[in-house]
Amino acid sequence: MTGPAICVCVVTYNQRDYIEHCLRSILDQVVDAEVRVLVGDDGSTDGTSDIIQTLVADYGPRLVHLRRERNLGPFPNLRDVLSRAEGEFIARVDGDDYWLPGKLARQLAYLQRHPGCSAVYTNALTVDEHGQPLGVFNDLGDARLDLATLLRRGNALNNSSVLFRAGHGTGWDAGDQIDYQIHLWLARHGWLGHIGEPLAGYRVSTQGSLVLSANERVRALYWQAIQSVPRSLVTDADYARGITDFLRRVCLRAARTRDWPLLRRWAGVVYAASPYGALRTSLLLAGNLARTLARLALARVGRAMGRIVGRRVPAVLYPH
Secondary structure, rough: OOOOOOEEEEEEEOOOOOOOHHHHHHHOOOOOEEEEEEEOOOOOOOHHHHHHHHHHHHHHHEEEEEEEEEEEEEHHHHHHHHHHHOEEEEEEOOOOOEEOOOOHEEEHHHHHOOEEEEEEOOOOOOOEOOOOEEEEOOOOOEEEEOHHHHHHHOOOHHHHHHHHHHHHOOOOOOOOOOHHHHHHHHHOOEEEEEEEEEEEEEEEOOOHHHHHHOOOHHHHHHHHHHHOHHHHHHOHHHHHHHHHHHHHHHHHHHHOOOOOOOOHHEEEEHHHHOOOOOOHHHHHHHHHHHHHHHHHHHHHHHHHHHHHHHHOOEEEOOOO
């Protein structure tokens, strides 16, 4: 095999039901490139490590098993794997997710066609822990996103789908952070491409999911991601829309869980940080919520019409 070098970084912990599918879906990609996979196995105790070792025997040096003697935690594990990545391009995958055939070739060709693009993502199928289809990850379609657009819209990119240029580093060397902070960091080095066709699979709320197990921690890291953007690179309008989109997400969460102290706490943070006064910030938030409620209503109507005509309309996990 000839072509550029691609390093795929996978992190896993106690994912014996998913890790073989994940790794084979990567290693069986047909692409004109040298593909090497690094697996950060964070001290798994459920047989995941044995499965990886069996795959190492099948695939040889293309698959590197980094077996931790003790559990490091998700962020240190990921940082260590990424620090070992070599090659012109790097991909990132969670051990319970997977790729569809043709994904890597499509993304590599995309980056080769567009030198101004720093990273390219794809949509993903969403499935439950048993692999049953639920819908799709987002409804962005084929898109180009710059830093300001990504800040205003918030995060709707699938992290297990990314392929990025290694020349700017990985962005994961600044302590604990979520994928949105890395998307924003990559957008500081060029625009981001998005392929609307689902070319990956994303498992929703599986055991060990950080979103499921540490929701408030994720929320704090999301706010940290917004604050990581240098204010000199975006306008006050971009920043204000970004933080009110964050508060919109908090509002929806608080309404679902009836956790009104959560809303009061984060509303105080957002209003204190806003470059606008309380009235203008409230109007931005109201507009955000109105658009979200309208999209949700249209989605319900679409699903109802689909049932009537016998055509299933896929649910969108993160509508833009």
